Structure formats: C-alpha cells, structure tokens
Amino acid sequence: MSVEASTERVTGSNAAADDQLTIYERSQPGRRAFVAPATDVPERPLDELLSPELRRAEGPRLPEVAEPEIVRHYNRLSKRNFDLDTGFYPLGSCTMKHNPKLHERLAALPGHARLHPLQHPARAQGALELMWRLQDALAEISGLPHVSLQPSAGSHGELAGVLLTRAYHEDHGESRTKVLTPDTAHGTNPATVTMAGYEVVKVGTDANGNVDIEDLRAKATDDVACLMLTNPSTLGLFEPQIDEIARIVHGVGATLYYDGANLNAIMGICRPGDMGFDIVHFNLHKSFTQPHGGGGPGAGPIAVSERIEPYLPRPQVVRRDPAGAGANGGSGADRAPVYDLDFDRPRSIGRLRGFQGNYGVFVRSYAYIRSLGAAGLRDVSETAVLNANYLLARLRELGVLKLLPAAYDRVCMHEFVLSGGPMKRELQIRTLDLAKRLLDHGVHPPTVYFPLLVDEALLVEPTETETKETLDRFAEIVAAVLAEAREDPAVARGAPYTTPVRRLDEAGAARRPVIRQAL
Amino acid sequence: MSVEASTERVTGSNAAADDQLTIYERSQPGRRAFVAPATDVPERPLDELLSPELRRAEGPRLPEVAEPEIVRHYNRLSKRNFDLDTGFYPLGSCTMKHNPKLHERLAALPGHARLHPLQHPARAQGALELMWRLQDALAEISGLPHVSLQPSAGSHGELAGVLLTRAYHEDHGESRTKVLTPDTAHGTNPATVTMAGYEVVKVGTDANGNVDIEDLRAKATDDVACLMLTNPSTLGLFEPQIDEIARIVHGVGATLYYDGANLNAIMGICRPGDMGFDIVHFNLHKSFTQPHGGGGPGAGPIAVSERIEPYLPRPQVVRRDPAGAGANGGSGADRAPVYDLDFDRPRSIGRLRGFQGNYGVFVRSYAYIRSLGAAGLRDVSETAVLNANYLLARLRELGVLKLLPAAYDRVCMHEFVLSGGPMKRELQIRTLDLAKRLLDHGVHPPTVYFPLLVDEALLVEPTETETKETLDRFAEIVAAVLAEAREDPAVARGAPYTTPVRRLDEAGAARRPVIRQAL
Amino acid sequence: MTRYTSATDADRAEMLAAIGVSSIEELFADVPVSLRLRDGLSLDEGLSEQEVHAELRALAERNVSCDDEISFLGAGMYDHYVPALVDSIISRSEFLTPYTPYQPEVSQGGLQAMFEYQTAICELTGLPVSNASVYEGPSAVAAAGYIAKHTNGRRRFVVSRGVHPHAREALATLARAWEMEVVEAPLEDGLTALPELDDTVSAVVVAQPNFLGAVEDLAALAGAAHDAGALCIAACDPLPLALLRTPGECGVDIAVGEGQTLGNRLDYGGPSFGFFATTEALIRRIPGRIAGETVDVDGRRGFVLTLQTREQHIRREKATSNICTAQALNALAGVIYLSWLGRRGIVELAELLVRRTDYARRTLTALDGVDAIHEQPVVREFAVALDAPVDAVIARCLAAGINPGYPLAGEGYENGLLIALTEQRTREHIDRLAEVLGEAVAAERDADRSHAGVSG
Amino acid sequence: MTRYTSATDADRAEMLAAIGVSSIEELFADVPVSLRLRDGLSLDEGLSEQEVHAELRALAERNVSCDDEISFLGAGMYDHYVPALVDSIISRSEFLTPYTPYQPEVSQGGLQAMFEYQTAICELTGLPVSNASVYEGPSAVAAAGYIAKHTNGRRRFVVSRGVHPHAREALATLARAWEMEVVEAPLEDGLTALPELDDTVSAVVVAQPNFLGAVEDLAALAGAAHDAGALCIAACDPLPLALLRTPGECGVDIAVGEGQTLGNRLDYGGPSFGFFATTEALIRRIPGRIAGETVDVDGRRGFVLTLQTREQHIRREKATSNICTAQALNALAGVIYLSWLGRRGIVELAELLVRRTDYARRTLTALDGVDAIHEQPVVREFAVALDAPVDAVIARCLAAGINPGYPLAGEGYENGLLIALTEQRTREHIDRLAEVLGEAVAAERDADRSHAGVSG
Ligand SMILES: Cc1ncc(COP(=O)(O)O)c(C=O)c1O
Numbered sequence A, B: 001m002s003v004e005a006s007t008e009r010v011t012g013s014n015a016a017a018d019d020q021l022t023i024y025e026r027s028q029p030g031r032r033a034f035v036a037p038a039t040d041v042p043e044r045p046l047d048e049l050l051s052p053e054l055r056r057a058e059g060p061r062l063p064e065v066a067e068p069e070i071v072r073h074y075n076r077l078s079k080r081n082f083d084l085d086t087g088f089y090p091l092g093s094c095t096m097k098h099n100p101k102l103h104e105r106l107a108a109l110p111g112h113a114r115l116h117p118l119q120h121p122a123r124a125q126g127a128l129e130l131m132w133r134l135q136d137a138l139a140e141i142s143g144l145p146h147v148s149l150q151p152s153a154g155s156h157g158e159l160a161g162v163l164l165t166r167a168y169h170e171d172h173g174e175s176r177t178k179v180l181t182p183d184t185a186h187g188t189n190p191a192t193v194t195m196a197g198y199e200v201v202k203v204g205t206d207a208n209g210n211v212d213i214e215d216l217r218a219k220a221t222d223d224v225a226c227l228m229l230t231n232p233s234t235l236g237l238f239e240p241q242i243d244e245i246a247r248i249v250h251g252v253g254a255t256l257y258y259d260g261a262n263l264n265a266i267m268g269i270c271r272p273g274d275m276g277f278d279i280v281h282f283n284l285h286k287s288f289t290q291p292h293g294g295g296g297p298g299a300g301p302i303a304v305s306e307r308i309e310p311y312l313p314r315p316q317v318v319r320r321d322p323a324g325a326g327a328n329g330g331s332g333a334d335r336a337p338v339y340d341l342d343f344d345r346p347r348s349i350g351r352l353r354g355f356q357g358n359y360g361v362f363v364r365s366y367a368y369i370r371s372l373g374a375a376g377l378r379d380v381s382e383t384a385v386l387n388a389n390y391l392l393a394r395l396r397e398l399g400v401l402k403l404l405p406a407a408y409d410r411v412c413m414h415e416f417v418l419s420g421g422p423m424k425r426e427l428q429i430r431t432l433d434l435a436k437r438l439l440d441h442g443v444h445p446p447t448v449y450f451p452l453l454v455d456e457a458l459l460v461e462p463t464e465t466e467t468k469e470t471l472d473r474f475a476e477i478v479a480a481v482l483a484e485a486r487e488d489p490a491v492a493r494g495a496p497y498t499t500p501v502r503r504l505d506e507a508g509a510a511r512r513p514v515i516r517q518a519l
Numbered sequence C, D: 001m002t003r004y005t006s007a008t009d010a011d012r013a014e015m016l017a018a019i020g021v022s023s024i025e026e027l028f029a030d031v032p033v034s035l036r037l038r039d040g041l042s043l044d045e046g047l048s049e050q051e052v053h054a055e056l057r058a059l060a061e062r063n064v065s066c067d068d069e070i071s072f073l074g075a076g077m078y079d080h081y082v083p084a085l086v087d088s089i090i091s092r093s094e095f096l097t098p099y100t101p102y103q104p105e106v107s108q109g110g111l112q113a114m115f116e117y118q119t120a121i122c123e124l125t126g127l128p129v130s131n132a133s134v135y136e137g138p139s140a141v142a143a144a145g146y147i148a149k150h151t152n153g154r155r156r157f158v159v160s161r162g163v164h165p166h167a168r169e170a171l172a173t174l175a176r177a178w179e180m181e182v183v184e185a186p187l188e189d190g191l192t193a194l195p196e197l198d199d200t201v202s203a204v205v206v207a208q209p210n211f212l213g214a215v216e217d218l219a220a221l222a223g224a225a226h227d228a229g230a231l232c233i234a235a236c237d238p239l240p241l242a243l244l245r246t247p248g249e250c251g252v253d254i255a256v257g258e259g260q261t262l263g264n265r266l267d268y269g270g271p272s273f274g275f276f277a278t279t280e281a282l283i284r285r286i287p288g289r290i291a292g293e294t295v296d297v298d299g300r301r302g303f304v305l306t307l308q309t310r311e312q313h314i315r316r317e318k319a320t321s322n323i324c325t326a327q328a329l330n331a332l333a334g335v336i337y338l339s340w341l342g343r344r345g346i347v348e349l350a351e352l353l354v355r356r357t358d359y360a361r362r363t364l365t366a367l368d369g370v371d372a373i374h375e376q377p378v379v380r381e382f383a384v385a386l387d388a389p390v391d392a393v394i395a396r397c398l399a400a401g402i403n404p405g406y407p408l409a410g411e412g413y414e415n416g417l418l419i420a421l422t423e424q425r426t427r428e429h430i431d432r433l434a435e436v437l438g439e440a441v442a443a444e445r446d447a448d449r450s451h452a453g454v455s456g
C-alpha cells in the first residue's frame, strides 16, 4: 500500500485494491480447505479402475485456498452487494418484499433439506402433504382447481402454460399458430411463445393504459391459441374490461393465460379464475416471498381449469383417501389420507424438469401462507396497493410528477410507472442518471426502461413490507436528486460516486467478452 | 434528505443520518413482530391471578417494530462493525484466529442446543461424554491431570484458581495473605487477586523482559499464597528460567498459577504441568477458537495437579466404569462407560456459577481439537510463532522498527511488543494515532498501551490463520502510515476518516454518562 | 396488519388522506364489483411464528431423510457433505436477498461470484463458455436441444438411454412443440450404441457417466455426431469430471448437468442449479445470464451482465431462451463448494468415490443372486440385477435401516438396482449394505420358490 | 498445515529465511530442552470436517433434548421459542467474530446494540443503570454481593431460600474468601421470612419470582433491608418483570438475573448472559462493560465503552470486578428478542404464561396425591408435593414421553416437583401431563403400599 493509496483514503475512497481479486488470484499451490476422509477401502491403482485413456491429463484448476481466506473472500464480496435487508428495493415487477427469517430455518430442517427426491412416497409423506396443501392453497387463491408445482420459475410456468394450450388444442383436433401478447408484456412472454413454437402477435394498449379492445378484437382470429395477459398489467393497472377480454378470447376458442407476476396486488381481493383465465402461473419468489438469491432460485407453479387439467405435467401430487381411490383438490377432511405421486397421466404434456420441482421453495411459500392466512394475504395486497398509491401521492406533493409524470394518471395497484421524458428534456438527465444517483442515497433504483412503451420508464413497486417512513424518505430523495440536477445535471450524469465501483463499461464488456478467468 | 446532504455524498461520506437511529427511535405505536400463540386455556381475569398491587402500572417501553425493520436495523448496525471475517485483526493477547464455520453448525444441533441443563445425566450422556473428553484433552495439553470446565471466561478461571489456592492452604492449616503478579500481568490478574481477598504484590521485569528473578526471590515470602504467571508473557516472550521460578515459588509453599491466555504459542511444544504449574486456566475463546461475539461468550476451564484436585468446583463431570466405581482422567478404554455429574466433593470450593458451564463453547472447542488432533495443534503453535516472527522481520526489513522498536530484541513467541516512543518523539504521532490511521487501511489495530511497562506499547498477535500475503500487506501499511506521517503527521492525528464515525469524545461520555435511551 | 407489515390504523388513515380517498376499497375501483371476493379466501387462519415452526417441523418428521437411514440412493442427486462455510456464506443477506444484478455498481459481489463460477464450470467441462446457471439438470438438456434446433434446423434428436429418464422426458416435452422427433439409442453392455446417423439428426444427446453409472467413450460419440453434421450434447455429473476426459477435449458442443452435488442440499429435488457450457461458436446462442469483466469510469475492475442481446428482456420473441430468474444462489453455493474442494481436493474426492464404488461393486456382486448389469468402468454409481423381486428386497433393506438404491424396473431392467456412493457412505456402511442385501435377496428367493411351489 | 492455516512448505521456507533462522525449532530456543515434548501430545489424529460432524452429531443424538420429549423442566432456564431472526442476525460475522469494541470507530454496531440492550434492561427492572452483561445468573448474584461488601463493609449476607440454589452456592463460594457469613432465610408458605436484621447485614438477597415460583413482596423485603442499612439484591426472572412491580419501584438496589430466556438457547446451561442493573448511587461500582452515547469530531452521534475507570484493564487491583470477556453476543440476542416481543408482545407473552401456569396448577393439584406446596401467586412456575416417591413418578412420566419437572428433594421438599411453563407448552401438553402424572402417582402409591405391606 503506497503513501498515495493511503492518502487517497483521506478522501474516503473505500476501494482496497485487495477487494478486487478473484478467488483464483488468491490461490497458492498447496493450500487447502478440504481434507478428505480416510480412504477406508483397498487402495487399488487408479489405472485398474479407470484406464488412462478415460482420464483427463490435468485436473480442473480450481483455487487453492484455506478456509479462513475463502470465508473472507466471499464475505468481502458480499459487502459489494446492495441487499433488501439493508435498504429500500422498489424494483418494479419483482415484488422485493421482506423474506421472513423463519422460512430459512424451516427449509433447513433435515426432514426437508436432507430428503432424497427419489425417496419412496410412503417415506416422504410430510413433503407430499406439504406440496398437496400448497397446491390446495394456490388453487383457492387463484380460483382455479388444479395445480402443478413443477415449473422452476415464472418463465418456466409460462412455457408450461403455452404447452398446455397446445396440448389442449391438439387433443381437440385443432392446430393453432399464434399467441397474443400485449405490447406491455414482460419479455418472457414473447420469448416463451417462440420457444413453444408459436408466432407472437402484439396487441396494443389504449390511451388509459388498458388492452386496446378493438385491436384485440381484430387480432383474435381462430388461428390464435392463447392470449397471455398480466393483470394488473406491467403498468400497475387493473384491466377494468377483463370480462370483455375473456369473452373475446374464449369466443375464438383460445385460452386465456394469466401471468401471475403481479398477483401481489389482488390476493384475497379477486381471482384470475373468476376473471375467466384458464391457466395461471405464480411467481412464488414474488407474491409468496422467497429470498431472490441474486437471481434465483424461485418457482413458477401453475393453476388450471378443469378442461386443461388432463394435460398437466407429470407427476402430480395427489391425495388418496384410505379406500385408495385417487383424489386431488378438495379440503383436507378425510381420515388418514395418503399422499402420492401420480405418473399415470396419459394426456400429460410430460415433464418439464427433474423430480418434483423446487421443494425448498415450496416449504417457504407454504410457511408464508400458513403465517398469514386468508386475512393476512388480503392485508398484504391492500397494503401493497396502499403503499404504491401513497408513494405516488407523496411524489406528486413534492412536485416530482411535474418532471416524472405518471405514465397513466389513474389509481394504481401495487406499482406504478413514471415517465422520465420531461425530466430528460428539462434537466438533461435521463432515467438512467436518476437511477444511478439514487444509489448514492442508499436505495435501490426502481426498474428502468420497462415497460417499453413508456418513454424513459421508471417502474416503482414499494411492496407492503415497507414503512411509511421509508416511502417518505424515498420521495424526498427523488425530489432532492431532481433539485440537485436542476442546479447541476453533471452530478447525476456522473453518478454513482459512493458505490464499490462507478459506472461500468458495458459496451466494452459485450464487444470483447471476458467471461472467465484466464488461468 | 436535503440537496446538501446528497451533494455531500459526492464527496463520499457514507453517514446516512438514518443509520444512526436506535431501535427505540424506529418504534411506532401498534407495530409488532411478535404474534402470540392462541390462548388455549380459560381467560380468567388477570386480577384474580395476579392482584394489581403485585403488578407494574405500565409495561416496559420496548420498541414497537415489525420484523422487516428489526432485521434492517440490526443488519445496518452490523455493517458498522469491523470483523475478523473481513480483515486482519492482530489484537495482541486476544488470539483472534479464524472461527471454523463447522463449529456453529455443530453447536446448533438440537441435541446440543436444545438440551435442558437439568436434564437427568442418564439422558444427557452425549453432552457429558463430550465434556469428559474435552477435560481429558485439556489435561493432556496442559500436562495437569484434573480439569473443571465450569468457569465462564479466563478471569473467572483465574478467580477459581486463586480460590483453589486459598482452599488448599486453609486445608493445610495455613492462611496466606499475598499473591505475586508480574508488572506485565494482564489487568484481570491483580483484579482477581483482590476479588479473592488477597493483597497484590508486584514482581518486576528484568532487562530482557523476563521475570526479575532476584525481585521474585525477595518477594517470595512465606505469606505468599501464589504467583500468577503468563508464559509466554504478555510481552510475547517465553520465560527461559521457568524452572527456577517454579523452584522459588514452591520453595515457600506457594502455588504457581498459569494464565493460559497465551497457550496458543506452545500447544504440543511444552506443557505448563511439566513446568511446575499447579493450576492453569484456558481461554477456550482464544487458543481453542470461539467467535468472540463482540466481547463473549467464552469459557475459562482450569486444569490442576493432584494436590489441588480435592478442591475443584462442584459438580465435576466423571466417568464411571460399568462396575460403578467413580473414575476421572485416564484414557477412554473401558467398555460402555457411564458419564455423570459428581456433587459429592466435600472439600470443593463450591460452585462459581449455575449449571455445568458454557456447554455451547465446549462443543466448539472439542470439535476444534478433534479436527486438528495432536499434529494439528502443534502446527497451530508453530505457525503462530512463525507468523509473529516473520511479521517482525518484515517490519524490520521495511525500516519500521527504527521508529517502532521491539520492546525486547529477542525471538518472540506468538506475539510481540513494539514501542511507539521513538515514533512519538520523531514524528509527533502517538501509538493511538497510528492505530486510528490503520483503520483507514481496513485492518484492525493491534492492542495498544498494553503491557503497561512498555512506552506507547503496541502488542501485535497475527495468529496462525493469517496468510503470508496478509502479513506482508500489514507491514507495508504500517510503513506507509509512518512515511505519510513523516510528510504530514496531521493526517494520522486526524484519523480515522473512512470509518462510520470518526474519533469519539470518550472524556465527555464519561463525564456525563448517557447509558440508556431517554424514553 | 401482519408481523411483516407496518401500516398501523393511524398510518392507514394518514396515507389514505394523502392519496385523497376515504377507504382502501376505493383503490380497487377498477376491479369489477362482480369479481370482488365477498367472503374472502377460504384458507385457515394465520398462525404465530412458533406455531408455523411446530407445524412444519411435524411435517419434516414424517419424511425419512438421509439423516434417518443409510441411503445409497442417487440416480441424479447425491448425498454429498455440504461444508458449513457454504451455508454461512450463502445465508448472508447480501447474497440471499438481492435480485438479478441489474444495477452492477451495487451488485459486484454477485457478479464477481458469477464470473468465478463460470470459470470453475469451464475448468470442469473443458469448454470455453459457461453461463451463470439454468434451472437444473434435465431442463438444461431441453435447453441445449433448443440451441441445436436453432443451429441446424434439423428434425430429430438421437438420445441415449444412458441419459437420465427425466432429462429424456423434458426434452421430449419440448420436442413435441418443436415438431421434432426423439429417437432413443439403446445401451449395449452399459454403453450407448448409436444408430446410423443421417443429415436429419440435429443433435446426439448422451450422458457422462451414463444413467447406469458407466463411463462413456465421449470422444467417439461426439465424433459420430459431428460426422453426421449434428451437435453433441452431453449431460455430465460434475464431480466425476474431475477425473474424466473433459467434454471439451472430447469435442462435445454443449455440456450441461445437474449442479446439486456441488454444495447444494437434496431438498427433495430442488432448488439446485443446472450448469451450461459450450463452445465459442455457440456463445451468442447460450441461454441465461452471463457475467463479464470490465472497468468502471475510474478504470477500476468490475463485472457486469453481458451479451444480453441474447436475452428475453432485450430480444423478446427473438431471444435464445425465455429464462429470467434462474438459480444464482445455488450456483454461488456451487463455486464456494468448488473453491473449498480446491484443485487437489476435488481429485482426491473423486478418487475416493472411485475406490469406494469399486469396493462396493466387488463386494455386492460377490453376493449370491446379485449380478452386475454391466462391467464398464464406473466412478460413483453402478447397476446390479437381483435374482429376486427388487421391491420386496428393498422393503427388507429399509426395515434394516438401509436404503439400498433406486430400482431400475422403469428402465427395463426388471430387478435392476442402481447403487450410488458418496464420501458419506463409509466402508462400514457398504459392508452393512452387503450383509442386509445378501440376506434380503436370499430370503426373497426362497419366498419366491415356496410361492412358486404353492402356485405351481 | 491444517485446513485453517495457510503456510505451505514454500511459505515456511521463505518466512524462515526472512527471519534468518533455519528451522521452526530455533524459534523455540527459549523453551528449556528438558521441557520440550519429545513424542508430542497423545491425542487422537485430526479428522475431516465431515467426520467431525458425524461424531458430534452422534453425541448430540445421545441427549434427550426438548425436541425429543414434552418438557416442563425450568428451575432457572426455560424452553422459550427463539425467533428465527435472532439466529440470523447474531450469526452475521460482523456481530459474531469481533472482540470487545476497543476501537469504537469500527465497532459502532456492537456498541449501539449494547446501548439499546442497557435501555431494555433498565425498562424491565425499573432501575436507571445497566451494564452490557455479566456471565450468567448465579455468578451475577455473587458479583452483586461483591458490590455490597465494598459499599458497607459489613459481615453477613442474608439470603432467602427462594434464591436459586446455584446462586446461593456461588455467593457462598466467594463469601468464604471475603470472610463473610451467609445466613439463609427460610420460605414460609412459599414466601421469604426474613430474620431480625441488624447492622452486621451487608445485603439481603432475594429472588422474584422465587425458586418455588412464588411472587415475593419485593417492596417489603427491600424495606426491611434498608431499615437495617443493608442493600437489597434481587435475582429476577426477566419475562415475569413485564407484569410485576419493578425492582426499581420496590426499592431494590441491585437487580440481576439469568438472561437465557431472552432469545438464548438452553445449550445445556450456557452460554447465556446475566443482566445487572442498579441505582445511580452504585453506578461507579457496577462490574463489566457499559456503552455510552457521545459524538465524534464531526459532531456525529456515536457510542463508546464508558466509565472504564471501574475496570480491570485500567484500575487493575483496584477494579470493581475482574470481569473482562463477558457475554456480548448473548446480550445482543437478548435485545433483539426483546425488540421482537415489543412493548405489547412482552405483556401478551407474560399474560399467556400466567394463564397457562394457572391452568396447569389447577389441573394438576386437582389430581389425587398432587398437592400445592404453596398457594402464592405465580407467573410461570409452581411447586407441588407428590404423595409418592418423586423419582419413581418422574421415571414413569419419562417413559410416557413427558418430563414433568424438577425434583425438589435437594431443597428439602422430599417429594416436591417444580413445574415450569413456556409458550411452547400448550394446553394439550398440560392435559397430557395431568393424565400421565396422575397415573404415575397412583401407580407409585400402590407400589409403595404393597411394598410397605411386604416389608411391614
Ligand atoms: C411480469 C413478469 N412476468 C414474468 C416474469 C418471469 O418470471 P421469472 O423471472 O420467475 O421467470 C417476470 C419476472 O421478472 C415478470 O415481472
């Protein structure tokens, strides 16, 4: 460490060069954290067991580091992350709600965490019952009777949903080629459509931010297999004409798919099934609180109507009454029921993945539902919507909406979209600059530049677990950044300043990708 | 957040005012994290169960905060601590070695963590066997046959040790009044002596940093009950004349007490018992790696010689062979032994605390001993001493010792003492300034101003779990701070700059103590 | 109000006033009255933390976990020891609670970990490109198939029976939507026997080691695929790759696999992660997140999500995959685990597996009525045929506290049993298995005979 | 080299060279040759992480924990539910691994937590001064006695039999060294009956609630002590203090207690923490660390260790105590737990304890052969006398999966049983206890009679 480096510290830069080493750069030949258990069996020459032709010449060049330095390395790395347990994280569409600590304890219980996925169902009754009860609760919440927990995340649930639509139509002797998605749809929707072998047809949005009913009517032809809809939409708006939309879609024999990413707005208030949706996916890692893990894991269970049920993925978790007759859905009344995996589903689309899905995720979401109950879940949605509208009101009160107007001036649901267009014109700072400047204030920026149809979009989702004080503080921070930009836009354009690194060269990274350590 | 506040951030100050609120200041009436389980018994009026005269008028004014904000509050607080898993922590005399993560997992196993202390011994055989095996290992390591795990920390072990001395002498019809402690002794030694009802007599240190044998001889009179010695001493030096010291002390019928805080230097190399010590305390949270917890918990077991054994605290963990005859010490050879708590110790000094001691600490230290074994423990001490001497050599090489000379120019053991005297005279910065400036470099300072007999002392203990790279970097940082001070001492005198707060008004805090929140 | 929300009645009143409405109801004005739930959801009432803990603990107790029996179950997930440092690191809120690193300036920890993970996967597979994780093993095979479809637009997948049945099924599920055909290649003496490959073959899909534990000649299989102008996709078990010739060296185009064994729990099948590695040629078709190294405006080293033009949030219907949320935390556990094993440790561990597996295989096949299904070299798992009804034999072993493995009836080996080893199954456990299995087979054979006697 | 050390052979060589010695031996030159261990320690060889885990798990399985039976054991430590957030916060390395905050600039987290803890203890006890923790309950009573000794230099402690026996013994152990006498005050109908107090009495030591669960008239006891010019020391169970008149209000000079019930595990008796609260008058005699609020050079709020002139590292032989390492992490768990309970929650919890305890007491004393030892009001624990040999009765209950409580024979109640409740013991558990205990008592009475018959 040179004198310069140290005087640099007087100015408060916290970047210790040492913090930027990778674990490979901390490696020294001969160091180790792992000690192998004693070889308690005959030490036959390896060549006799695996001939040299089958073997690699050199082992993988993994790091050589003792436990203390591995711990420090990843501990230091962790401090270069912003996290939900430290500050406000209003990342729109992602429902960054608090993750109850209880859930981690429960998921770690050996009976859950150390259960082998191929354990015989008779010896996994606790796990199967938990899954069955979760299915039951999700069916009630969505208003659709049949649930598969198998999909690994929302987009995986979407894929399952579109494949179910295909199977349904084929089974009815139809082959359709198109799937409708609103122009506000999340990217996974069109990507899913293509992956499932359909053509995407975009449906427009009207002046109020709702699905353009006329455009929908025009595009809802009899070669349309499905409409994928998010309601509330990614604009944070509830479709008031949802009944009409359902009528149109069903009118041409298409299925209506519900992207459940925004379910957090309506739990216990209304149900997709009652709106006429045939298929719903849940993002358990959003509405039903999973730690987001830096990008997973999650789970994307789906709920479907009777007519879609025969095609659900294999296997299904079922409850068999003592008599032995298979039974799924329904309440938990019977005596000593037995839970099982049903593979005998001739019309099933088959498997989407291995084993029974992300069980560890199910444990957490089931615990959440048990903790809150019906009243609690409704309180969640009410508070999520209250917080969003309150934050919007505070921003208006502070004059922020003059520069960052709401994309649609309506009561919002659990999130809302602002447009940075006026700010860009008047203050010469972009939504990106605002976002980066927020980092210096210790809050995570909202989702930016999505939905695409809003100019310089800022999608704000506070969630129900934030306090009024936090919302007030955020509103004041945004106002402060705008005031600062009015005085000197360069500050925001140069932001952030206090983060572990500042703006990064993303273009360069993509031009000459360095995606692994040179060893 | 005002514009000023936000522009302040451009300069990189990380102090969000919000981070300085206490949990009480985050409280809002009606918020809660706790939900009581249903009252499943008759709801009789409280007055009938506890009359109003017995009850307080108003409950304790604890904070009212929901789970998410409690988590954030303490998470944010945690980020205002420096910790061993983040950086170098050479706090002399405290042995800040790595804490293996395995130990936390083991201590949390329900069979250990959820065991009630009054469970019948027959139903706590695993715990008692673990304690017995730990006693056995500590006896072997110290070279003294009998161990009590009861004391809660080192100073509690010291207290036990001096009380044992008193009991021993009284039992032999003697009553002695003085205890000798070297002027290098840790503060807990003299404090313990007073607490145990003895008078402290200081023994001097000679020119080489050893106990002044002549002074010892002079003060070792027959009213002396004990000499408390730390070896290696708090100067990090091994007493070469330990045999002679033992002879002198035993010559006047006093006991020789070993302060085990520095045991980390000699495990598997030599043993206090062989040196003639009668009583030893261990700091399990030092030599046997416990997370220091911000100031505990720890444990201070003691090992004693045959003549002291009858006075050990009650109860003792014993192993009874199937025949039922009591047996403590010795190897674990017998068939199906039974472990028990022995309360029948007529000459015992009695209890020092409740139950059986800090069992959770025992679990970790036992796991550590099992992980390392005899060879590993010796490697620990060898490497601890190697690291200390290497760091000293690196500092010499970089010219640091010109300004911070070693208090005694000898091969050191696991730690060494530098004197900031010359630095203070030549650079006009004190040891305190150096320490504070080190904070800006992301390392924890060594122990400062102890031992007392060294001018501007700096006591450096790197421990065995640090890498050569870390030691090199530390040496370079110290050199850089000195170089910087030569150019401008004001920088160090004003340090730290990059910490959550800067130098604090300790005098003011003591003058008008504010030690609780005004509610 | 719940214990996770903070809006007191006082807060609500203030907030509604600020919004300018008089009730929460008004905020839901857009919801057609006909759709509003009148009596709320019919779910049980909420419980206190302690009650929820008690209920889920009771459910956990009704599962027989690997703590409760000596288990030789494998067949895709394996009971490896997860070091404590993995849990302690991934449970740090800074790794546990953020989402995908959309704001790299405050996500360097996660991004650098992804970069380190990608490097480790490249080292394991011998391929130059790895993404930051996909969902898990079987769906990764389907995702690899999607690349093949786009790369050469051909009509058929040739899939070895040595590929995990769940992976074969996951690929078939999508192939149907792609109007592609799946042709299965049989195993002969434990190894994949490829049919004639013509120019309709999009990809050849194999496993290393295969489902019966046998080590395949990956180079030969990849060669055959390439001769027909098809891609070679290999589903690999990552730990054996510490010893085996790498997919990259063998010419495999896409190596995928189940990452559970790398520092992740069994969790009854998930969450874990899938790894996905490929060649430079296919870099712009790979699904999912990729972290790349770059610099910030001050020239400081940093990491970002890169090559995003592949992804759904940019390319939408033209994306190479629809994946969004993946398995970042599980992949983090993976790279921490691999760093814990280290360069020497991973080889030592793999060699221990080979030796324990060899010992188990010799010991068990020496038993009466227990025969090898194949004699091919194996690393951590092997298949035997029992001369007795496999389910009855398993039942007897379970009664003795041993779970002897996975029955292969579903794979067409009527009384076949797939037996997996990990470093947690000691020689003592293996000897106990031999004892119990031997007795069970003997007992069931007699039972069979007497039964035959009766019925005959 | 171990898995926790990093000095490779290459490192060692380089480092020795830099030091200028040729072997590690040379570094130990000061150790007399005669003292050096020739053949090393005779301890078992080191083990891998997985093996150590297996061994300690096996030991844990040989304990019957509160997970394995329905336990009504209390008598000083209680099986309360510890919320998950406590574990998740105290396991953060920033709280877990640093030591005493000697460098306040980088220890604000720990120091502020101590300040918040001290505030909570003051609220519970109604006293203005709290330290940051002492070891645990019983030794805290001895530490309080040390203050009394210094304060008035008198010769005797009057200690109620209602004080936990371990605390009485811990005080006696030190009193001997101080050449002070311990006089025990008996319990009459469950409450402390003080003897005449004269000017030789240094302190009166009582418990609230006392060892038999009874709520004492603390004000009367403190009054009597003060009338004799003695101090009043009260050992308190913290949760009941949510409802009871506070020690401060009652005139107690020093309130101490066992903190385990505040968010700490049972851990077979430790580590937990002791709390220590007192009056302004005694602030400069209190043992241990105290955090105080102050400001930094920029005027920013901050916290430091204060009033250190009491402590051993400054005052050495003149220190008010020898305590150094205390129980910071456990006290942190305590303040997190209290924040979790909150102002309303702690009262709700205490009321639940009162009601469940009342229900249990009525239900059990209604049984044949089970009588109350006293009729005093109780909060969470009560004592009964069985008309049968208590050990035999307990044995029968244990066989039925119920641990009915702590036998009081040691306290002079021959067939006494002390029964404790927590929020984890439901009505269902209590009813089951009644059933099992009733049967056990009945059975043992008959056994007794028949036995008597035989021997008579
Ligand atoms: C509206 C919407 N739909 C779908 C998805 C995809 O869900 P997942 O990321 O779980 O695949 C998301 C996630 O961001 C989303 O916001």
Ligand SMILES: Cc1ncc(COP(=O)(O)O)c(C=O)c1O
Residues within 6 Å of the ligand: B093, B094, B153, B154, B155, B156, B186, B188, B189, B230, B234, B259, B261, B262, B283, B298, B300, D323, D324, D325
């Ligand atoms: C030399 C020495 N002796 C005794 C002690 C006291 O040990 P404890 O803090 O465990 O009471 C210490 C602790 O700092 C010490 O360094």
